[in-house]
Amino acid sequence: MFQLWVPAGMKRFLMLRILLLHLLFFAICGCGGAEPDSGSATLSGEQSETAASGGSPPTSSGTRSFAPAPPVMVENEIRDGVEPLFSDAATALGIEFRFFEDRVPGRFLLPEVMGGGVAWLDVDLDGWQDLYFANGAVLVPDAASAAGPASGNRLYLSRRGLRFADVSLVSGSSDTGYGQGVAAGDFDADGFPDLFISNYGRDVLYHNNGDGTYSDITQSASIGDPLWSTSAVWLDLNDDGSLDLYCANYMDVTPGNSEPCLYEGRVGYCGPGKFNGLRDSVWLSDGAGGFRDGAAELGLEAPPSKGLAICAVDLDRDLRAEIYIANDMESNLLFTRTPAVGAPAQSGVVKWRELAGLAGAAVGGDGLNEASMGIAAADYDNDGQVDLYLTHYYQMKNTLYRNLGGLLFEDNSLRSGVAATSLAFLGFGTVPLDYNRDGWQDIFVANGHVLGPAIEPNAMTPQLLMNDGRRFRDVSSRAGPYFVDAWIGRGVSAGDFDNNGSTDVAVSHIDR
Numbered sequence: 001m002f003q004l005w006v007p008a009g010m011k012r013f014l015m016l017r018i019l020l021l022h023l024l025f026f027a028i029c030g031c032g033g034a035e036p037d038s039g040s041a042t043l044s045g046e047q048s049e050t051a052a053s054g055g056s057p058p059t060s061s062g063t064r065s066f067a068p069a070p071p072v073m074v075e076n077e078i079r080d081g082v083e084p085l086f087s088d089a090a091t092a093l094g095i096e097f098r099f100f101e102d103r104v105p106g107r108f109l110l111p112e113v114m115g116g117g118v119a120w121l122d123v124d125l126d127g128w129q130d131l132y133f134a135n136g137a138v139l140v141p142d143a144a145s146a147a148g149p150a151s152g153n154r155l156y157l158s159r160r161g162l163r164f165a166d167v168s169l170v171s172g173s174s175d176t177g178y179g180q181g182v183a184a185g186d187f188d189a190d191g192f193p194d195l196f197i198s199n200y201g202r203d204v205l206y207h208n209n210g211d212g213t214y215s216d217i218t219q220s221a222s223i224g225d226p227l228w229s230t231s232a233v234w235l236d237l238n239d240d241g242s243l244d245l246y247c248a249n250y251m252d253v254t255p256g257n258s259e260p261c262l263y264e265g266r267v268g269y270c271g272p273g274k275f276n277g278l279r280d281s282v283w284l285s286d287g288a289g290g291f292r293d294g295a296a297e298l299g300l301e302a303p304p305s306k307g308l309a310i311c312a313v314d315l316d317r318d319l320r321a322e323i324y325i326a327n328d329m330e331s332n333l334l335f336t337r338t339p340a341v342g343a344p345a346q347s348g349v350v351k352w353r354e355l356a357g358l359a360g361a362a363v364g365g366d367g368l369n370e371a372s373m374g375i376a377a378a379d380y381d382n383d384g385q386v387d388l389y390l391t392h393y394y395q396m397k398n399t400l401y402r403n404l405g406g407l408l409f410e411d412n413s414l415r416s417g418v419a420a421t422s423l424a425f426l427g428f429g430t431v432p433l434d435y436n437r438d439g440w441q442d443i444f445v446a447n448g449h450v451l452g453p454a455i456e457p458n459a460m461t462p463q464l465l466m467n468d469g470r471r472f473r474d475v476s477s478r479a480g481p482y483f484v485d486a487w488i489g490r491g492v493s494a495g496d497f498d499n500n501g502s503t504d505v506a507v508s509h510i511d512r
Contacts, residue, residue, distance in 0.1 A: 084480030134179025185234025248307030268451030326372035365411030378432035391427025429492030446489030
């Protein structure tokens with residue numbers, strides 16, 4: 001089922017059964033994971049937020065409590081005759097897509113609950129945004145898989161914003177791997193957006209041929225690996241004029257090391273403490289269609305971590321992008337450029353260094369790691385500096401890092417009100433948008449638990465947070481019918497498919 005929510009002359013929500021990626025700010029779903037019961041695999045390093053930071057304190061054993069979260073004050077603005085802010089338009093646009101998750105009862109293989117990805121991009125340069133969907137696939141060949149379609153990734157071409165046509169097969173872009181994320185970028189500078197597909201398994205690079213078709217050049221380009229990749233971003237890492245790729249990788253999860261965990265006697269998917277993290281992948285372009293591993297060369301090597309979201313954005317106003325990676329129950333990463341040791345500042349030799357800890361953007365204000373899943377980067381206080389909003393686990397606050405300038409941040413979650421609005425939810429994809437056009441960036445959050453249907457709460461209502469210039473208020477109750485129902489939300493993407501100047505928002509789910 002695919003739904004597109006359209007507001008009364010303002011905004012639109014696109015509801016999918018997939019994970020969605022914004023072309024600049026990637027929002028990847030994650031698994032914060034609660035502690036399993038004694039006797040099952042222990043999730044290391046997982047603690048709740050302290051009461052001082054707006055969460056529930058950890059128990060003496062360090063496990064998370066499943067007691068109901070404190071009530072969240074949601075502003076009720078529903079009135080008779082008041083038109084909702086958002087409504088659905090997917091069916092009218094001809095978009096029919098259902099993600100194949102291959103969930104097998106009793107298997108508890110974590111990718112089953114992660115969803116896939118989608119990107120807004122103008123494939124044919126006609127000025128109208130198209131949609132590319134990453135689809136799932138059979139996770140364990142020769143094993144009993146769930147019933148459902150596994151038809152590969154899907155590409156929907158916009159017909160001037162009035163209808164979308166499925167051109168997946170004729171375009172040659174229907175990869176049949178287990179899709180997680182999509183990154184669109186013109187790596188060969190021919191003007192047409194190419195596609196990198198982050199998979200659970202072998203990644204794929206599609207070259208846009210300029211005639212509405214794509215070619216799989218993964219092997220000839222020497223790019224991609226068989227790791228669990230979640231999201232990626234295109235940017236020029238070494239200032240040579242060619243787009244390179246930074247790919248966030250998640251965990252070493254296989255059928256052989258996957259098993260159910262118990263949570264207060266209930267069976268669910270194990271969290272990140274059960275698995276080892278992975279090193280991220282850095283692919284440097286040679287300018288001629290090939291790539292090589294550039295992590296060590298550029299100083300972009302970091303210890304193995306558990307990346308779920310990534311964005312490339314200028315955080316210090318030097319007109320060059322930093323790289324920020326949101327990790328699941330690991331310290332987040334922030335890379336910035338610095339002249340190579342022994343090289344003049346203007347030598348053209350580029351090195352990167354990681355400074356999230358020094359910048360105050362690695363952990364929460366209480367010094368604890370957080371289960372980071374989605375990133376919404378925007379200037380929320382209109383001071384000219386891009387701030388970072390991160391979604392987190394159930395009964396753990398979402399975090400707003402206020403940019404103080406000079407690559408210094410402070411946890412402003414309590415003062416801004418985002419902590420209080422998030423405790424009863426498990427946040428995934430998130431995007432900034434000024435839905436009411438008042439000049440202040442608001443926030444949309446897709447919510448939903450990760451442990452499986454036996455663990456409550458599972459489905460959760462999404463949220464629309466209004467920024468009044470001082471604090472964020474949850475105004476979801478007046479946003480439309482979609483915000484009243486509970487969903488297992490995953491990824492989110494923002495665009496403007498009908499070119500009317502308003503932000504259209506796509507949302508993915510795995511429960512319908």
